[in-house]
Amino acid sequence: xxxxxxxxxxxxxxxxxxxxxxxxxxxxxxxxxxxxxxxxxxxxxxxxxxxxxxxxxxxxxxxxxxxxxxxxxxxxxxxxxxxxxxxxxxxxxxxxxxxxxxxxxxxxxxxxxxxxxxxxxxxxxxxxxxxxxxxxx
DNA sequence: GCCAACGTTGGC
DNA sequence: GCCAACGTTGGC
Numbered sequence: 001x002x003x004x005x006x007x008x009x010x011x012x013x014x015x016x017x018x019x020x021x022x023x024x025x026x027x028x029x030x031x032x033x034x035x036x037x038x039x040x041x042x043x044x045x046x047x048x049x050x051x052x053x054x055x056x057x058x059x060x061x062x063x064x065x066x067x068x069x070x071x072x073x074x075x076x077x078x079x080x081x082x083x084x085x086x087x088x089x090x091x092x093x094x095x096x097x098x099x100x101x102x103x104x105x106x107x108x109x110x111x112x113x114x115x116x117x118x119x120x121x122x123x124x125x126x127x128x129x130x131x132x133x134x135x136x137x
Numbered sequence: 138g139c140c141a142a143c144g145t146t147g148g149c
Numbered sequence: 150g151c152c153a154a155c156g157t158t159g160g161c
Contacts, residue, residue, distance in 0.1 A: 011159090032157095033158095058159090115143085
């Protein structure tokens with residue numbers, strides 16, 4: 001079993017990386033997209049997750065980790081979607097902006113760049129390393 | 138605020 | 150089962 005990497009988006013006005021650090025952990029629910037839900041289901045405990053600020057900031061600002069694998073999303077009345085639980089790992093020394101990622105050829109195939117509306121997406125191992133490096137290591 | 142992308146809904 | 154209309158997301 002190998003560790004996978006992911007990226008989740010959140011509007012910082014609604015829930016920021018700082019909020020996650022303050023809370024210690026949070027239930028990542030409210031995802032109402034089948035492709036995103038499939039990714040949530042594929043997450044394993046200990047997987048690392050880039051935390052991206054959409055709308056405001058437009059940058060990967062921190063790293064979180066999966067502390068609880070997929071379970072039914074209580075906020076979904078139809079009971080079709082799932083949630084996971086995330087905890088903070090660390091804020092990035094230097095946030096990596098969307099513009100930075102678009103300008104980096106090694107990230108051209110990133111799922112979140114190819115499909116901008118996807119709120120939960122996989123990050124390949126090499127893409128993960130590139131972004132970490134861009135963040136200052 | 139606008140608009141492109143894309144998922145969902147509903148009429149046929 | 151197709152496809153037009155509509156709603157939502159998210160970058161600009």
